[in-house]
Amino acid sequence: MATMISEHTSKRRRTCSWGHVINPGDRYRRYAVTPDDPDLGNAGWSHGTECVACGEASGRPLAGAVGPQAAAVAAFNAANPVGTAVRYWTGFREGDGTVSRTTCEAWMSNSHTAAIRVEGRGDYISLSHVQAISTPALED
Numbered sequence: 001m002a003t004m005i006s007e008h009t010s011k012r013r014r015t016c017s018w019g020h021v022i023n024p025g026d027r028y029r030r031y032a033v034t035p036d037d038p039d040l041g042n043a044g045w046s047h048g049t050e051c052v053a054c055g056e057a058s059g060r061p062l063a064g065a066v067g068p069q070a071a072a073v074a075a076f077n078a079a080n081p082v083g084t085a086v087r088y089w090t091g092f093r094e095g096d097g098t099v100s101r102t103t104c105e106a107w108m109s110n111s112h113t114a115a116i117r118v119e120g121r122g123d124y125i126s127l128s129h130v131q132a133i134s135t136p137a138l139e140d
Helices: 052-057 068-079
Strands: 003-009 027-033 046-051 085-088 098-101 114-116 130-132
Touching (some): 046 052, 068 114, 068 130
Antiparallel strands (some): 003 027, 085 098, 085 130
16 A cells, blocks of 8 residues: 655656646656555556646645745735635736635645635635735625
8 A cells, every 4th residue: 555656857848647748857756556545546556747736736745846826825825814805806807806805725726726715706716816905895
């Protein structure tokens, strides 16, 4: 029962198991999962290549490799607790946007996007479309 992982620096252009490009000089991870790994429930051996973004999205960041999306998540969470008043835009960042509050900490979505949820929306919003604000209009 084991997941064997080795980290490398790419010497050539390659693609991770989820289709993302790994350029020369980028960090990446090779992994193999034995048939009896309880976390994955594999019936047989599995192996693949994981890029920085995939590692961040899976909660297994590569050592010494933090991409800009993960850095944005960490910075936002450090400066803004859950319940922070924000202005958000669901499309282009044009106009006044909509004022709301965060309902959770920011995280990396499965599509490698820094994301957050706000009151009044069922889906997540890209962190690049959110601005923390100070407004008395949202005071209880």
